[in-house]
Amino acid sequence: MVQDNGRPRSRRLPRAVRERQILDAAVEVFAAHGFHAASMDEISEVAGISKPMLYAYLGTKDELFVACIRREAARLIEAIGTAVEAGLNPAEQLWRGLRVFFEYVQENQAGWSVLHRQANVQGDPFVSELSEWRERATSLIAALLARATEGSAQPMQAEQTEPFAAALVGAGEALVEWWFEHPEHAADGMAMRLMNMVWMGFSDLVEGRSWTPKS
Amino acid sequence: MVQDNGRPRSRRLPRAVRERQILDAAVEVFAAHGFHAASMDEISEVAGISKPMLYAYLGTKDELFVACIRREAARLIEAIGTAVEAGLNPAEQLWRGLRVFFEYVQENQAGWSVLHRQANVQGDPFVSELSEWRERATSLIAALLARATEGSAQPMQAEQTEPFAAALVGAGEALVEWWFEHPEHAADGMAMRLMNMVWMGFSDLVEGRSWTPKS
Amino acid sequence: MVQDNGRPRSRRLPRAVRERQILDAAVEVFAAHGFHAASMDEISEVAGISKPMLYAYLGTKDELFVACIRREAARLIEAIGTAVEAGLNPAEQLWRGLRVFFEYVQENQAGWSVLHRQANVQGDPFVSELSEWRERATSLIAALLARATEGSAQPMQAEQTEPFAAALVGAGEALVEWWFEHPEHAADGMAMRLMNMVWMGFSDLVEGRSWTPKS
Amino acid sequence: MVQDNGRPRSRRLPRAVRERQILDAAVEVFAAHGFHAASMDEISEVAGISKPMLYAYLGTKDELFVACIRREAARLIEAIGTAVEAGLNPAEQLWRGLRVFFEYVQENQAGWSVLHRQANVQGDPFVSELSEWRERATSLIAALLARATEGSAQPMQAEQTEPFAAALVGAGEALVEWWFEHPEHAADGMAMRLMNMVWMGFSDLVEGRSWTPKS
DNA sequence: TATGAATGAGGCTTCATTCAT
DNA sequence: CATGAATGAAGCCTCATTCAT
Incomplete structure (x- = not known):
């Protein structure tokens, strides 16, 4: 099935690409609402993947945030x-x-x-x-x-x-x-x-x- | 559990005193954890009063935070x-x-x-x-x-x-x-x-x- | 001291009068918000007395409501x-x-x-x-x-x-x-x-x- | 404490079924206590699901109540x-x-x-x-x-x-x-x-x- | 691999009710 | 008699996180 929000939910991407997608989404959402107000739900939505994937790729919310800081x-x-x-x-x-x-x-x-x-x-x-x-x-x-x-x-x-x-x-x-x-x-x-x-x-x-x- | 934070929970104080106590506690807690991570529970505990008093005197968490910013x-x-x-x-x-x-x-x-x-x-x-x-x-x-x-x-x-x-x-x-x-x-x-x-x-x-x- | 809301908070009224005042206020507030949404705070305010008096005269919220029903x-x-x-x-x-x-x-x-x-x-x-x-x-x-x-x-x-x-x-x-x-x-x-x-x-x-x- | 209300807490049901379960439970509880006195806790318990599911499927208490009225x-x-x-x-x-x-x-x-x-x-x-x-x-x-x-x-x-x-x-x-x-x-x-x-x-x-x- | 379904835990807020003055 | 000050208890709601498919 295809996600309805523009970007098709493409499957089977190489790990590095996925991670960049996720980090981009996370940075966007963290910037918009701040760390605490940002929700993993929104991040996974913006990233176009499901939450379990989000966790599989970049760990907990804390770890994800640290990854964002580090990259930027x-x-x-x-x-x-x-x-x-x-x-x-x-x-x-x-x-x-x-x-x-x-x-x-x-x-x-x-x-x-x-x-x-x-x-x-x-x-x-x-x-x-x-x-x-x-x-x-x-x-x-x-x-x-x-x-x-x-x-x-x-x-x-x-x-x-x-x-x-x-x-x-x-x-x-x-x-x-x-x-x-x-x-x-x-x-x-x-x-x-x-x-x-x-x-x-x-x-x-x-x-x-x-x-x-x-x- | 017993309250044990030094300042005795003094009772029946006039309103103005209580408000300063609360603001002091709030500033302390907000400084320690940030706005979102700070909990009204902890603030009331540090202030030595119950939560209903906290709300009665200084309103919601948002209003309390604004009051802190304003005073400082x-x-x-x-x-x-x-x-x-x-x-x-x-x-x-x-x-x-x-x-x-x-x-x-x-x-x-x-x-x-x-x-x-x-x-x-x-x-x-x-x-x-x-x-x-x-x-x-x-x-x-x-x-x-x-x-x-x-x-x-x-x-x-x-x-x-x-x-x-x-x-x-x-x-x-x-x-x-x-x-x-x-x-x-x-x-x-x-x-x-x-x-x-x-x-x-x-x-x-x-x-x-x-x-x-x-x- | 005098209450600022029009009706002076008159003291030392005979009990019957007080009770009527309270019941009037209670009926008004219960009618406006319903039983659960009505608050004893608002009733005491509308009645022009303090909450302890409210309780002294007409008992708990339940009893007060029953009294209203009965009178009406x-x-x-x-x-x-x-x-x-x-x-x-x-x-x-x-x-x-x-x-x-x-x-x-x-x-x-x-x-x-x-x-x-x-x-x-x-x-x-x-x-x-x-x-x-x-x-x-x-x-x-x-x-x-x-x-x-x-x-x-x-x-x-x-x-x-x-x-x-x-x-x-x-x-x-x-x-x-x-x-x-x-x-x-x-x-x-x-x-x-x-x-x-x-x-x-x-x-x-x-x-x-x-x-x-x-x- | 253990759930003991007859219906086993069945898991992983499709959304439509769950929604009917919830509405049934909600109608039952609202009928028993009235809107205000009914608690989302009790509704979720009677429905055999956790509160987050309740909210995910049918929204806030207000929205849930409206859904009940509408269905009935x-x-x-x-x-x-x-x-x-x-x-x-x-x-x-x-x-x-x-x-x-x-x-x-x-x-x-x-x-x-x-x-x-x-x-x-x-x-x-x-x-x-x-x-x-x-x-x-x-x-x-x-x-x-x-x-x-x-x-x-x-x-x-x-x-x-x-x-x-x-x-x-x-x-x-x-x-x-x-x-x-x-x-x-x-x-x-x-x-x-x-x-x-x-x-x-x-x-x-x-x-x-x-x-x-x-x- | 990928996800819809599920939840424990915790935060904000308010209320009925009662002390202590 | 009268009240400002105080609180235990409970309710709504959301979130990070994880199963089971």
């Missing part, structure tokens, strides 16, 4: 990492990273919502997962910042770059939130804003100094 | 507002605001968690409440930043200060998160870090320029 | 009985009884609703109370009908008049229901309708014979 | 309608209708109780459902009565037949009630009684005129 985090981190590597100097690296970040969020709002909003809910299995991704993001940035000071008189230590990186990530998250309410701006423009705040600081901006990409 | 937001905003007003110039105002922010968070972790983490719940009554508080916080900062540029050649418009303020708030939130994992730092130190990031920017910091309070 | 039934039966006694012959007696019945219902809709609708709910203490009132009403009518046939060739026995009376009562109740949806008719007109149905029967009515009061 | 009303109306159609002239039609009515009630006391007694519940979804069934019953009878006067000098209009029909239905309901307390009578006899009351009227009966079926 990996994707985002990888995108940013690749972009950063392509930059020639720290400023450009940061700039590329920011740009990719905003682009990613724009094209993957559901995934971002799962990462940024839903994963914040306390609870045993999720905190660790979440802090791991935050740590990876932070250390990526922190390394970048550290490289920027390598040549200076007083190179920054991890103890200084790390909180800075964390703050930068937080600023980015908040700016995305602001962006959602002012969608008329382009991803590039958002990246520029954040770049300037971070790189120049407020006192410079007030005095008319700002950063611009050369490319 | 009001407290925080008021503390920051008062501190900012005491500053003589924009830099000092910002500095005082940041310091009070970190102090508040330190002494009121549960309340902060409710505001920062748990309020991200989908659903009608919460989004409006939450965005209202975010907006108040942001506009408080945005006004401060706007004042800072009043004398400059190109005074910033709301369109520029607002996202900056939002980013600043986000950076603060993230820094708090980092702080929780590095509790050896003092609130003052955290405020200093953020002040420098915001005011000086990264390029200045690299070159050894930094901001310090005069007081 | 007594009133109605008494009104009809008095009217019937004033009639000179059976037809006129019936006519007077019906007229009073419709008048009573019109002026006492809440009481009627309690009797007719709410008391039908099954449950231990109410069935007996309800069947007692039905029985009284029925036997009042049955006696009337019996008197009407006393002079005839084959006087009716209770076994014949009783079900007739029951049916008449039921017809009256149903007609009242119909009346509520067609309120443009007068009480007298309704009584006339029922009188004709009962007295003449359908075959007579079809052939143009009908009953009219002489008074 | 449809059954009764259909039975009477079929019987009436088989009659050759109005009197016989009425007679057949009444006979089927009493037979139906006798064999389906619970269903009748739900229709007659319990459906009188305040609240949106029920009033409409109930008045619809009453209307169908009434208009079925009213049409019959109208046909009876078609040939006469002054054919009755709906304004006259309708309240008559309503009263007839009410008389029937009340007679059923009386019957329950005098179960020694047969359904046929009850129908005869009502037929005579309605068709002949009291004055005719007093004078010895009565109606008898020819079949």
Whole structure:
């Protein structure tokens, strides 16, 4: 029999494809309602499979959620990492990273919502997962910042770059939130804003100094 | 089973006292488990009253949560507002605001968690409440930043200060998160870090320029 | 302190007055929501007294409901009985009884609703109370009908008049229901309708014979 | 505790069968306690299934109750309608209708109780459902009565037949009630009684005129 | 493999009823 | 006498999870 909701309930797909289908559905539903309000019923429906299959492929609700977080985090981190590597100097690296970040969020709002909003809910299995991704993001940035000071008189230590990186990530998250309410701006423009705040600081901006990409 | 949570179940208290007791308990429990996972059962237990009283005084779970958000937001905003007003110039105002922010968070972790983490719940009554508080916080900062540029050649418009303020708030939130994992730092130190990031920017910091309070 | 809802919460009333106040309120609320949906809270509020007083005066919810049924039934039966006694012959007696019945219902809709609708709910203490009132009403009518046939060739026995009376009562109740949806008719007109149905029967009515009061 | 109500808890039945089981149980329980006092717990127990199934198949308590009313009303109306159609002239039609009515009630006391007694519940979804069934019953009878006067000098209009029909239905309901307390009578006899009351009227009966079926 | 059918467990909410002042 | 404060008990409903086919 065929499911009536557009996508035919295709059978006998290879496991990997099925799992991606399910994860896509899960991310969508988790983003829409949040972890607790999301129901396995809805996820299985959106994924186009029955609940027992859902459990067979990805385990319990908790495990499924962790899988979602993991996939989305990996994707985002990888995108940013690749972009950063392509930059020639720290400023450009940061700039590329920011740009990719905003682009990613724009094209993957559901995934971002799962990462940024839903994963914040306390609870045993999720905190660790979440802090791991935050740590990876932070250390990526922190390394970048550290490289920027390598040549200076007083190179920054991890103890200084790390909180800075964390703050930068937080600023980015908040700016995305602001962006959602002012969608008329382009991803590039958002990246520029954040770049300037971070790189120049407020006192410079007030005095008319700002950063611009050369490319 | 016997109640054994320290505070004796005192009886026949006047309404106002009970309401504060309940709000305290609710904030604690919401912070610990998040809105959905928190149960009215546990809240009433922690508050030391029966569930019917809980409902009689503060309404449904939704209403209770809104009341929590409202109280915590009001407290925080008021503390920051008062501190900012005491500053003589924009830099000092910002500095005082940041310091009070970190102090508040330190002494009121549960309340902060409710505001920062748990309020991200989908659903009608919460989004409006939450965005209202975010907006108040942001506009408080945005006004401060706007004042800072009043004398400059190109005074910033709301369109520029607002996202900056939002980013600043986000950076603060993230820094708090980092702080929780590095509790050896003092609130003052955290405020200093953020002040420098915001005011000086990264390029200045690299070159050894930094901001310090005069007081 | 004075209650703010119009009627001042007068204190120290004689017991009988209080009880009437309470019963009035109870009938009103039971009629509005039905027995189960009515809450003692609302009744005490409408009555203008506190709940402990409510319990002190009229006992539990069940007892209170029984008291309502009893009072309303007594009133109605008494009104009809008095009217019937004033009639000179059976037809006129019936006519007077019906007229009073419709008048009573019109002026006492809440009481009627309690009797007719709410008391039908099954449950231990109410069935007996309800069947007692039905029985009284029925036997009042049955006696009337019996008197009407006393002079005839084959006087009716209770076994014949009783079900007739029951049916008449039921017809009256149903007609009242119909009346509520067609309120443009007068009480007298309704009584006339029922009188004709009962007295003449359908075959007579079809052939143009009908009953009219002489008074 | 062990289930011990005779019917074994059979498992894995097809949906249609389960739905009938549930409706049967629901009618039984609603008839026994009334809508409000009936508990979904008891219904599911009597039906021999768990509560989640109850909800999955027939929705909330309100919806379940409406389904009960609808089924019972449809059954009764259909039975009477079929019987009436088989009659050759109005009197016989009425007679057949009444006979089927009493037979139906006798064999389906619970269903009748739900229709007659319990459906009188305040609240949106029920009033409409109930008045619809009453209307169908009434208009079925009213049409019959109208046909009876078609040939006469002054054919009755709906304004006259309708309240008559309503009263007839009410008389029937009340007679059923009386019957329950005098179960020694047969359904046929009850129908005869009502037929005579309605068709002949009291004055005719007093004078010895009565109606008898020819079949 | 795939699923319709099934349920234990638990959460929110309200109500009749009674203390303690 | 009068009441604000308090609660045990119960009802509706939903969800994550698993059989049995």
